[in-house]
Amino acid sequence: MVDAYRPKTLSEALKIRNETDCLPIAGGTDLMVQKARGTGLGPGFEKPLLFVGHLPELQRIEKKEGYIHIGPAVLLSELLHNPLIPDTFKKAVALMASPPSRNLATLGGNICNASPAGDTLPFLYAADAELLLENHAFERRMAIEDFITGPKQTDMKPDELLTDIIIPDMDFPVTYYKKVGQRRGMSLTKASFHGLADVLDGYVEDLRMAFGSVAPTVVRSRDIENSLIGESVNSLKNRYQEILELYEPLIQPIDDARSTAKYRKNVCFNMLKDFLNHLEKNQGDII
Amino acid sequence: MKIEFILNGETQTIDVHPARRLLDILREDFHLTAVKEGCGEGECGACVVLMDGKAVNSCLIPAGYLEGKSILTPEGFKETPRGQILEEAFIEAGAVQCGFCTPGFIMAAESLLNENPNPTNAQIREGLSGNLCRCTGYQMIFKAVRLAIEKGEGLW
Numbered sequence: 001m002v003d004a005y006r007p008k009t010l011s012e013a014l015k016i017r018n019e020t021d022c023l024p025i026a027g028g029t030d031l032m033v034q035k036a037r038g039t040g041l042g043p044g045f046e047k048p049l050l051f052v053g054h055l056p057e058l059q060r061i062e063k064k065e066g067y068i069h070i071g072p073a074v075l076l077s078e079l080l081h082n083p084l085i086p087d088t089f090k091k092a093v094a095l096m097a098s099p100p101s102r103n104l105a106t107l108g109g110n111i112c113n114a115s116p117a118g119d120t121l122p123f124l125y126a127a128d129a130e131l132l133l134e135n136h137a138f139e140r141r142m143a144i145e146d147f148i149t150g151p152k153q154t155d156m157k158p159d160e161l162l163t164d165i166i167i168p169d170m171d172f173p174v175t176y177y178k179k180v181g182q183r184r185g186m187s188l189t190k191a192s193f194h195g196l197a198d199v200l201d202g203y204v205e206d207l208r209m210a211f212g213s214v215a216p217t218v219v220r221s222r223d224i225e226n227s228l229i230g231e232s233v234n235s236l237k238n239r240y241q242e243i244l245e246l247y248e249p250l251i252q253p254i255d256d257a258r259s260t261a262k263y264r265k266n267v268c269f270n271m272l273k274d275f276l277n278h279l280e281k282n283q284g285d286i287i
Numbered sequence: 288m289k290i291e292f293i294l295n296g297e298t299q300t301i302d303v304h305p306a307r308r309l310l311d312i313l314r315e316d317f318h319l320t321a322v323k324e325g326c327g328e329g330e331c332g333a334c335v336v337l338m339d340g341k342a343v344n345s346c347l348i349p350a351g352y353l354e355g356k357s358i359l360t361p362e363g364f365k366e367t368p369r370g371q372i373l374e375e376a377f378i379e380a381g382a383v384q385c386g387f388c389t390p391g392f393i394m395a396a397e398s399l400l401n402e403n404p405n406p407t408n409a410q411i412r413e414g415l416s417g418n419l420c421r422c423t424g425y426q427m428i429f430k431a432v433r434l435a436i437e438k439g440e441g442l443w
Contacts, residue, residue: 004288004305004351025349032308032347033328040315042307043349049305051351077341098417100342100395101329185416186330 004049010057010163011136016050018136018159026053026073027104029097030113052161053106061085063169070165072108076120079107086167088175089123092194095179096120098186108162114148116217119179121148122194122210124167125220132164139163150216172196172206176275179212180267182258189213190259193271197279202233204279209272214253214264221250233279240276244269292353295363305351310334312353313345313360321361321390325419332418335391335398336360342398342417361390369397369442376435377428384422392418396432404443405436 005022007013016022023045025031035043052058058073061082068084079085079093080102096102096110096119110120111131121144129144133156147155156162176195181187192212198205207229211219224246228236236243253264288305291298294317303312310327313319313336322345325331329344336345337359364370373393376382383389392415399406399414406414411432412425420428436443 006288006305006351006354025351027347028349028352029329029344029347032306032349035306036327039324039327040311042304042311045306049349049351051305053352054354097329098332099398099414100332100335100344100417101347103338103341103343103398104347185413 002048004051006051007055010055010134010161013050013052013055014134014136014159014161017161020050021047021158022050023047024050024052024112024161026058026106026109027075028053028109029101029105030109030115058108058163066169068167068169070107070167072111072162072165073106074108076102076105076107076110086123086127086172086175088172088177088194088196089120089127091177092119092123092179092192095181095184107165111144111148111165112154112156112162114150114152114154114217116151116215117189117192117213119189119192119212121218122192122212122220123177124165125218126194126196126208126210127167127170128208130166131162132166133157133160134163135159135161141166145217145220148217172198172208174199174279176278178271178274180271188258191253191264191267191271193268193275195272195275199233199279202280204229204231204233204236209275211247211251211268211272214251214268216252219247219250221247236276236279240273243276244272247272288351290350290353292355293357295358295360301350303350305349307350309336309345309348309350309353309358312350313358319360319362323387323390325387325391329417330419331388332391332395332415333388335394335418337364337394337398340398340401342395344417359394361394364394364397369400369439372439372442373397373431373435376438377431380427380431380434382423382427382431388418388420388422392420392428396435399432400436400443406432408433 005016053073058071060071110118174197179192180190194210196208207225253261291300323333325333329347334345335342
């Protein structure tokens with residue numbers, strides 16, 4: 001059996017993907033841990049590896065026609081240093097893992113790993129991010145919430161690769177990010193919240209709210225958001241109890257080693273309330 | 288899989304399983320044992336080396352990722368002027384007790400100072416946030432980095 005492929009170009013990688021049942025690997029920070037077998041043994045992968053992290057086609061960050069395109073093999077540490085990346089997204093990335101891991105981990109890896117606690121995901125959901133998936137012959141573009149179908153599950157087909165992450169280049173005057181974990185460095189998320197809003201003369205023109213780590217996938221409800229857009233900031237502040245009740249059925253956390261369902265739900269409601277209380281002026285991202 | 292990479296300044300060609308961890312390659316194949324295995328899952332930083340000048344966890348890197356990369360281990364780094372300053376500063380500040388985490392901390396400190404030669408205390412803490420020490424309580428380690436910045440003025 002061939003143990004691994006190291007293509008030189010994206011088209012070569014897509015050809016291998018078409019002909020072989022293989023496992024794409026970029027930074028490896030999730031896969032090497034998931035498949036670890038202990039000291040000296042090395043990880044045990046069932047399928048041959050397809051190394052894609054080095055492909056130059058997947059490492060670009062560029063602005064084109066109102067969209068920011070981010071290559072899936074861009075490192076988390078590169079996101080932090082690139083002027084095209086929105087500051088509020090950087091706040092979330094800066095709290096992921098540690099500097100040595102951020103020098104390996106990729107944005108595409110965080111998306112394809114599809115963990116409910118993936119910390120890039122709430123922002124990408126809130127920002128209406130789209131993904132480009134390619135096989136050797138075709139490409140398709142889809143919303144991130146359609147791609148991630150469950151915990152660790154995606155709609156990626158066995159012959160496809162994620163080749164582009166596309167974010168509308170929008171400026172939100174009000175941004176809010178909060179991650180709750182056991183400690184500041186190197187911690188996995190118990191619950192997180194990314195809020196984006198545009199407020200004009202005291203009225204909400206745009207409103208996005210995404211919750212991480214409290215359901216099988218990131219929670220974002222366009223229906224609830226649309227029902228609130230157009231209201232005044234003060235009215236949203238006063239109606240927070242009612243808004244919490246709208247989200248209540250969607251926020252379905254679990255008890256696990258990191259936290260309890262009850263705590264996570266409480267924390268979500270507190271973060272939502274805090275965000276609604278800060279809509280009139282940007283407090284910056286609260287960490 | 289045949290891999291060519293640079294290790295402590297010398298080009299090396301190895302023929303290894305593509306998923307073999309850089310940590311095992313360094314310790315077992317090259318007998319470079321300054322890198323340690325603490326957790327084996329990127330949480331503790333005891334295995335940190337520099338890859339193209341940046342700190343990375345060697346326990347998370349499969350051999351296939353190494354092609355064309357330049358790896359600097361604590362053994363290679365200690366021969367450099369900056370390595371010597373950091374080593375002295377760690378000794379002087381009492382930042383070493385059992386010593387298991389020390390090589391990783393020194394490599395993480397080098398990576399931090401490469402990027403930011405004049406970090407604030409908060410930035411030092413953030414730069415070393417991927418390294419665990421169970422002896423010192425960290426304060427002497429932070430002190431060691433500040434001492435290295437003073438002693439090694441102009442080196443970073």
